[in-house]
Amino acid sequence: xxxxxxxxxxxxxxxxxxxxxxxxxxxxxxxRYLLSVLTLILYFAYxxxxxxxxxxxxxxxxxxxxxxxxxxxxxxxxLWFYFGIGxxxxxxxxxxxxxxxxxxxxxxxxxxxxxxVYFALLTIAAAEFTRIAFxxxxxxxxxxxxxxxxxxxxxxxxxxxxxxxVLFYYLALILAVGGVIVAxxxxxxxxxxxxxxxxxDEPAARSLGIDAFRAKMTAVLVSSxxxxxxxxxxxxxxxxxxxxxxxxxxxxxxxxxxxIVGGLGTVFGPVVGAFILTPLGESLIVLTQKLGIDAPGxxxxxxxxxxxxxxxxxxxxxxxxxxxxxxxxxRAR
Amino acid sequence: xxxxxxxxxxxxxxxxxxxxxRVSFDxxxxxxxxxxxxxxxxxxxxxxxIAGVFTPDDGTIRFDGEQIDGLGPxxxxxxxxxxxxxxxRPFPTLSVEDNVVVGALLRHHDxxxxxxxxxxxxxxxxxxxxxxxxxxxxxxxxxxxxxVARALATDPKLLLLDEVMAGLRPTExxxxxxxxxxxxxxxxxxxxxxxxVMRAVMALARRIVVLHHGAAIAEGPPEVVVRxxxxxxxxxxxxxxx
Amino acid sequence: xxxTIYLNVVIQGVLTGLVxxxxxxxxxxxxxxxxxxxxxxxxxAVVAMYVAFLLFRSLGxxxxxxxxxxxxxxFIVGFxxxxxxxxxxxxxxxxxxxxxxxxxxxxVLNSLLMIxxxxxxxxxxxxxxxxxxxxxxxxDKVRVYSAxxxxxxxxxxxxxxxxxATGTAIRAxxxxxxxxxxxxxxxxxxxxxxxxxxxxxxxxxxxxMVTIADAAPSLGPAYTLxxxxxxIVGGLGSMAGALxGGLLIGVSxxxxxxxxxxxxxxxxxxxxxxxxxxxxxHGLLGRRA
Numbered sequence: 131x132x133x134x135x136x137x138x139x140x141x142x143x144x145x146x147x148x149x150x151x152x153x154x155x156x157x158x159x160x161x162r163y164l165l166s167v168l169t170l171i172l173y174f175a176y177x178x179x180x181x182x183x184x185x186x187x188x189x190x191x192x193x194x195x196x197x198x199x200x201x202x203x204x205x206x207x208x209l210w211f212y213f214g215i216g217x218x219x220x221x222x223x224x225x226x227x228x229x230x231x232x233x234x235x236x237x238x239x240x241x242x243x244x245x246x247v248y249f250a251l252l253t254i255a256a257a258e259f260t261r262i263a264f265x266x267x268x269x270x271x272x273x274x275x276x277x278x279x280x281x282x283x284x285x286x287x288x289x290x291x292x293x294x295x296v297l298f299y300y301l302a303l304i305l306a307v308g309g310v311i312v313a314x315x316x317x318x319x320x321x322x323x324x325x326x327x328x329x330x331d332e333p334a335a336r337s338l339g340i341d342a343f344r345a346k347m348t349a350v351l352v353s354s355x356x357x358x359x360x361x362x363x364x365x366x367x368x369x370x371x372x373x374x375x376x377x378x379x380x381x382x383x384x385x386x387x388x389x390i391v392g393g394l395g396t397v398f399g400p401v402v403g404a405f406i407l408t409p410l411g412e413s414l415i416v417l418t419q420k421l422g423i424d425a426p427g428x429x430x431x432x433x434x435x436x437x438x439x440x441x442x443x444x445x446x447x448x449x450x451x452x453x454x455x456x457x458x459x460x461r462a463r
Numbered sequence: 464x465x466x467x468x469x470x471x472x473x474x475x476x477x478x479x480x481x482x483x484x485r486v487s488f489d490x491x492x493x494x495x496x497x498x499x500x501x502x503x504x505x506x507x508x509x510x511x512x513i514a515g516v517f518t519p520d521d522g523t524i525r526f527d528g529e530q531i532d533g534l535g536p537x538x539x540x541x542x543x544x545x546x547x548x549x550x551x552r553p554f555p556t557l558s559v560e561d562n563v564v565v566g567a568l569l570r571h572h573d574x575x576x577x578x579x580x581x582x583x584x585x586x587x588x589x590x591x592x593x594x595x596x597x598x599x600x601x602x603x604x605x606x607x608x609x610x611v612a613r614a615l616a617t618d619p620k621l622l623l624l625d626e627v628m629a630g631l632r633p634t635e636x637x638x639x640x641x642x643x644x645x646x647x648x649x650x651x652x653x654x655x656x657x658x659x660v661m662r663a664v665m666a667l668a669r670r671i672v673v674l675h676h677g678a679a680i681a682e683g684p685p686e687v688v689v690r691x692x693x694x695x696x697x698x699x700x701x702x703x704x705x
Numbered sequence: 706x707x708x709t710i711y712l713n714v715v716i717q718g719v720l721t722g723l724v725x726x727x728x729x730x731x732x733x734x735x736x737x738x739x740x741x742x743x744x745x746x747x748x749x750a751v752v753a754m755y756v757a758f759l760l761f762r763s764l765g766x767x768x769x770x771x772x773x774x775x776x777x778x779x780f781i782v783g784f785x786x787x788x789x790x791x792x793x794x795x796x797x798x799x800x801x802x803x804x805x806x807x808x809x810x811x812x813v814l815n816s817l818l819m820i821x822x823x824x825x826x827x828x829x830x831x832x833x834x835x836x837x838x839x840x841x842x843x844x845d846k847v848r849v850y851s852a853x854x855x856x857x858x859x860x861x862x863x864x865x866x867x868x869x870a871t872g873t874a875i876r877a878x879x880x881x882x883x884x885x886x887x888x889x890x891x892x893x894x895x896x897x898x899x900x901x902x903x904x905x906x907x908x909x910x911x912x913x914m915v916t917i918a919d920a921a922p923s924l925g926p927a928y929t930l931x932x933x934x935x936x937i938v939g940g941l942g943s944m945a946g947a948l949x950g951g952l953l954i955g956v957s958x959x960x961x962x963x964x965x966x967x968x969x970x971x972x973x974x975x976x977x978x979x980x981x982x983x984x985x986x987h988g989l990l991g992r993r994a
Contacts, residue, residue: 191800242983246799247742251933252982255975258930262972273968320568320577327565330554337514337548339540339569339617379926383807390804426823427815434811441804442790445797 134314142458153303157296165295171408172302173363178388178400179309180356185386186395187322188349189329191250194235194257196381198228198354202361203371204264207276210366216290221362225355231256232354236347254379261377275372278365291366298367305363306401309356313397316352325349329395380430387433391440393447402449407433465528467492467653468513468621473522473532475508475677482508484677485522490621493651495643497658497668497685501697505677506657507549510623513655514546515539527620541569545619547610549626549657553598559609560585560594566616581616588612588642604635611639615646621653628660640666673697709841714963715956720848722955724913726948727855728928729935730862731906737942738879738899741791742803745810747928749904752813753779753911754920755821758828761915768828769850772912776858779908780901787900792893810925817922825919833916851913858909859948862902866944875899879942927971934978 138146156168181195205227206220235256239249265273284292291297316322324345327335332342365371375381392403411429418425444451466489475483483505490496498506511517513524515536524532531539540546545566554562563581564574571577585591588608593601598609607627614622624643628636640663646652647667658664664671664685671688673681675697681688688694728750735743756775757768794802827833835846866872875895877885886892918924931954939950954974962970 185800191803193803238979238983244982247803248937248982250800250803251937252979254930255978255982259972259975259979262969262975265968266966318574320572320574323561323565323568323574326557326561327554330557331552333516333536334548334552334554335565336536337540337546338566338613339537340565341537383811425819427818430815431812431819434808434815437808437811438805441801441808442793445801 134311134318139458141456145456145458150307157299162295165299167409167412169295169299169302169367170412171404172299172306173360173367174385174388174408175401175404176302176305176309176363177357177360177385178392178404179306179313180353180360181386182389182394182396182400183313183316183325183356184349184353186389186393186399187316187329188325188346190239190346190349191246192235192253192350192353192382193250193379193386194253194255194382195353195357195385196377196379197231197235197253197257197260198357199361199364199381199385200257200260200264200371200373200376201228201231202358203365203376204270204276204361205358206362207278207365207371208270210290211276211278216287217362217366218289221359224362225358228358228361229351229355231260232350233347236350240343240346254382257377257379257382261373264373264377270373271371273373275370278369280369291363298363301363305359310397310401312356313400317397321345321348326395384433387437389447391436391448393449396447396449398453399447399449402452403447406448407436410436464491466490467494467527468655469523469525470509470513471523471525473509473512473519473524475505475512475517476520482677483512483519483674486672486674486677486679487522488672488679488682490653490655492620492653493647495647495654495656495667495669497656497664497671498674499658499661499664499671500674503676504674504697506674507625508677509674510546510625510655510657513539514544514623540617540619543618543620544623545614545617545621546623547607547614547625547627549629551603551606551610553601553606553609553613555597555599557598558595559590559598559601562598562609563612563616566613569617584612584616587646588615589638603630604632607631608639608642611642619652621655624654624656624658626657626659628658628663631660633662636660636663639663643667710963711960712842713844714959716842716844717848718956718959719952720844720852720955721917721959722952723852723855723859723948724910724917724951725931725935725955726939726951727859727906727913728910729932729939729951730859730944730947731903731910732932733936733939733941733944733947734862734906735900735903736936738875739787739791739795739896739903741795741900742799742806743903744803744806744929745813746907746932747930748810748813748817748925749779749907750911750914750928750932751817751920751922751925753908754915754918754924755817756908757912757915758826758920761828761830767830768912768916769854772854772909775912776905776909780905782901783904784897784901786904787897788893791900792896795896810929814922814925817925821920821922823922825921827919828915830916845917847916851916854913855910858906859944862906863944865902871895871898931974934974938977938981 157165177199181192184190184192202224205224206217209215209220209223210217235253238244239252244252264270270276284290286293288297324340327338327340328342328345336342387407388403389400390403391407392401393399411432414432415429418428468490471487472485473483474485486509498509500506508517512519512532515534515538518533523530527543529542531542554565560581563584564577567577567581571580582591585594588611590605590608590612593605601609611627628639631639643654644667647654656667668685670683671685672679673688673694680693680697681691732743732746735741753775757771760766760771761768794805830847832846836843837846837849866876874890875898877890878892878895882892935950935954936947938953940946957973957977958970961973
């Protein structure tokens, strides 16, 4: 950690500290609605980072990451719903189950040489399969959904994530910062280099002694585990889960927009992407409501347009360009 | 003295085409061996079998006292064989230095010490000035040296070079030859090279193996092999021999 | 006798499967030749459904008739799309293409959502509930008509690729791109034609689809995935494979919907996709890469 800090220039340190202070102080300055938007931003910054590790670093395209969000959410929610086991414990089970699912997807893909588009389709199939399965799991609420009860007496039990907006905001902030730290450490680690090598040219990486299968499996496991924690957050923040929503392919796509717009394979890309997309999306909704236009798909169309524009004009994302302007260096990767 | 590398009766078939036909040869530690032959003779397939990309259909390959045929490329590299590719494969978006760091990480698990070692290899291969450039920006001769540097960073006992001189001008070729013979002389690195550029072959190799239609048709010191009628026939046709 | 019920279900699956197959044929052509991963395939099919639907509702034109003009329109759209946007993505990494088309899919899908709303809209053809009775079997007339139309178009396409100069040129591009360019083929134009043909298939299939299914924006992603499943199961690069795959998926969906539960029928298709990806990625009839 200290090494990471030392590696930054004074300009970078200043920006980072200023940014963090602003985020920590935010609840004092903004109203509840804006705080909820910020919470959403930080949530996407976190899960986007988890996805970024697998795709941006290890080069494995997953279009079914909602699988891990959903599994994490349902496992923790069900443990709470039936056994009163709080999320601070339930998260471990959630991560374990998601990692098991990731291990299966990874094994099926990597062991049998399913790559690129085909691997992406595999991940979609896995998520869709699970979505339909959960639609028929009675004990999990089926397609009708699972609802976490509202218990007045429990308000204030922060360890059970029973609290107000501020609690979830700070939790999301901790997750987002944690995600950045994990990414930064991995980027400079031996594993990080292995991932980049596998991403760039797998046969060449293997010729240098890198066990590509192991590197890729590690990527899926880390990514799925991290994402599951986001799922636990999601479950206790929203207090209701529907398979058709949680496992939906739209969700999988939603969480990868941030890293792509911000900058694939960079440490701050997912954060920048989330800070760009989410506020714009939300303000678009507010705008159309104020104008009296009933346009349910407008936010999604906007995201679609941004996706097309970014991938066409600036495929490496906004962050590298922004970093240049700010005079901040992120290593050429 | 047991040979460092021992290829015995190795065969490889690709759906009816016999690419490598019962090839056998030994390479002693510290030796430089050249494998030559017309295009399509099976040289790269042979290399790919030694490097673990393909499994031989028949025969065995022993390296440093251990049987290695059937192992994957990463396992083979870990046991001490480094290789370059006929068409160079740098990691394009990584810097020159980072490319070599990836190689150095095999024996140096700590990134900082791997980086130090990578820098020393870059100096050796005369690439230190370009260390921060992305590999995709390099010229072909530089890419070839980067490929060699990267493989060297894994600290191999045996280096397989696949047509590393192809596309190089004579001065660049001489430069590469000088680097390789220095490495062989100073650290005892064993080198097996596939080569068409006879200038390099004659300068480096102590022994040559000639492949033709997948089979080894001659083996011996350069002066002898180059005059072998069968070898001349394979390259230039029957008229050239008479 | 229960075997008559099974027979009915299977035949229904076969007929629907042929229409699916036509849609998948479009994807196979696009992916097999231009090597672009058209993740917006299903969304385009749904657009075609709505176009046919509107033409029927407002002008009373039978989708079987409007199928051809719609296919022609989609050909033009495909040609234009390829020349303008997609061409610059041809050499780029697969995930870049994927993302581009995902973006396009999102735009198309949500535009449909905004214009038509989320509810399913049936076309309500006058003969929608008529059926032919052959022995113990009852076959919906609409399914027969659309299956025949799908077969006709597919056969036309086979003939085009086999016997015409342009068709052969396109196949050359698929086989060996550098060779094709070296020989002087205008690859860019051929790509555009191919993309146009691919979307024309989608247009035709969509028009046919509206006779047997209700138009709804949510079908977009479902059809995209269906097309990919069919193409992968049937074999990439094989036109016959797309049809065979379509038949297979059509029948398995019909059977699993009947035997297990309708909402679970896609589960079987996804499981099949995973199995094929893992075990036999070149599919049933595909060429080995």
